[in-house]
Amino acid sequence: xxxxxxxxxxxxxxxxxxxxxxxxxxxxxxxxxxxxxxxxxxxxxxxxxxxxxxxxxxxxxxxxxxxxxxxxxxxxxxxxxxxxxxxxxxxxxxxxxxxxxxxxxxxxxxxxxxxxxxxxxxxxxxxxxxxxxxxxxxxxxxx
Amino acid sequence: xxxxxxxxxxxxxxxxxxxxxxxxxxxxxxxxxxxxxxxxxxxxxxxxxxxxxxxxxxxxxxxxxxxxxxxxxxxxxxxxxxxxxxxxxxxxxxxxxxxxxxxxxxxxxxxxxxxxxxxxxxxxxxxxxxxxxxxxxxxxxxxxxx
Numbered sequence: 577x578x579x580x581x582x583x584x585x586x587x588x589x590x591x592x593x594x595x596x597x598x599x600x601x602x603x604x605x606x607x608x609x610x611x612x613x614x615x616x617x618x619x620x621x622x623x624x625x626x627x628x629x630x631x632x633x634x635x636x637x638x639x640x641x642x643x644x645x646x647x648x649x650x651x652x653x654x655x656x657x658x659x660x661x662x663x664x665x666x667x668x669x670x671x672x673x674x675x676x677x678x679x680x681x682x683x684x685x686x687x688x689x690x691x692x693x694x695x696x697x698x699x700x701x702x703x704x705x706x707x708x709x710x711x712x713x714x715x716x717x718x719x
Numbered sequence: 720x721x722x723x724x725x726x727x728x729x730x731x732x733x734x735x736x737x738x739x740x741x742x743x744x745x746x747x748x749x750x751x752x753x754x755x756x757x758x759x760x761x762x763x764x765x766x767x768x769x770x771x772x773x774x775x776x777x778x779x780x781x782x783x784x785x786x787x788x789x790x791x792x793x794x795x796x797x798x799x800x801x802x803x804x805x806x807x808x809x810x811x812x813x814x815x816x817x818x819x820x821x822x823x824x825x826x827x828x829x830x831x832x833x834x835x836x837x838x839x840x841x842x843x844x845x846x847x848x849x850x851x852x853x854x855x856x857x858x859x860x861x862x863x864x865x
Contacts, residue, residue, distance in 0.1 A: 596840065599836045600833040600834070600837050602836050603835050606836065607825055607832030609833065668771075669770060671770070672762055675761045675764050686844065
């Protein structure tokens with residue numbers, strides 16, 4: 577596994593852990609154990625991770641197309657999340673989708689984290705062409 | 720659709736269900752229904768928080784669809800269902816049981832309130848995995864060995 581791939585895997589799993597922590601903070605807010613400021617503050621930090629960290633790393637880590645699309649979907653779902661909460665004054669019913677979208681963020685984060693470990697290594701683009709056009713030299717010719 | 724064509728469709732569906740086994744079809748359908756109910760349940764929490772809708776809707780709805788969890792365990796104990804899928808159904812029942820108890824436990828330790836939402840993630844994740852696996856097993860192995 578290359579350094580970029582390893583970095584992506586670590587970041588993806590850390591982000592998933594962050595989502596679980598964020599949901600825990602929401603539970604503390606909902607049951608009035610703490611106020612909502614911790615959840616809101618951590619949400620702004622966490623929400624920027626897919627766009628500014630995961631997506632750029634996914635582009636250089638040599639991941640499969642499926643994993644890169646999943647990461648992009650995660651970016652979109654995470655970007656929508658604070659906007660849904662912000663809609664609470666104008667349209668509370670739309671804002672009620674905030675926890676539903678949290679499930680989507682969790683599910684996508686889980687799929688991305690799992691794919692970061694399972695993704696097959698992308699073959700070098702020149703290797704198959706070379707092997708097809710130029711057969712490997714016989715073993716006795718190698719030093 | 721003509722009546723004759725519709726009749727043929729019904730026969731083909733009935734034949735497919737007989738081949739796959741009614742219990743396995745009900746397991747997959749029930750698991751997906753459970754996932755949808757979990758999402759509705761979470762939407763009801765959102766309505767409680769953001770639209771000040773009575774929290775009793777959220778509480779009562781849990782008892783409305785909660786019977787699905789033990790039903791899925793029973794349905795998973797049929798021929799053609801893998802051991803792993805059976806375990807998932809059992810884990811789902813366990814998580815759901817914990818979920819119903821966690822809110823009342825917060826009077827002893829407030830942190831249990833936070834765990835109620837985290838456990839909801841687990842209920843959703845295990846439910847969705849069970850639904851996907853049950854569906855995939857029907858696709859991969861439509862007629863289980865006798």
